[in-house]
Amino acid sequence: MHWLMLALAIGAFAIAWNTTNALLMGLFLVVALILLLGWILGLYSARVGARARDETAMIDPIELRRMREQAEARKVAAQQQQSGEPPAP
Template identity: 50%
Template sequence: MHWLFLLLALGAFALALKTPHDGVMLLSLLGTLVFLLAWVRGLYVARFGNLQRDISSVIDPAELRRLRELGKARRQAATEDTDTP
């Protein structure tokens, strides 16, 4: 769907090049800019997904603390294993 905006931008730019009237040229160049921005936004959303952040992936502080303690215990166990011959 976002590729339609690119085609509309090209059409508006072609109209701007062909028209002899200054007002029509200005409006079509403005339309070209708007359609190009809509195309870039559509391309971004298509590649990177929705603009909203998924709140379910956020870790609460208690879980983060537990993961830090678990990592600290694993590092200590790894250093104890390398220290003993």
């Protein structure tokens, strides 16, 4: 969609360049600048949207805490196994 704004902006610049009426030229220059700004914002939005992270892959804080507790328990069990102590109940 943002490429359509670029094409319309180029068309508005062409009309402003070829017209002999000063009011019409000013109007088409303003329209062309607005369309050009819309094209730039659309291009930026498309690029940022393509690089955004998938929000469904994010871990919530509760799940992260549970994973940390499991990792700590595995670490303690590995240390106890190396030292030869029986596991704590």
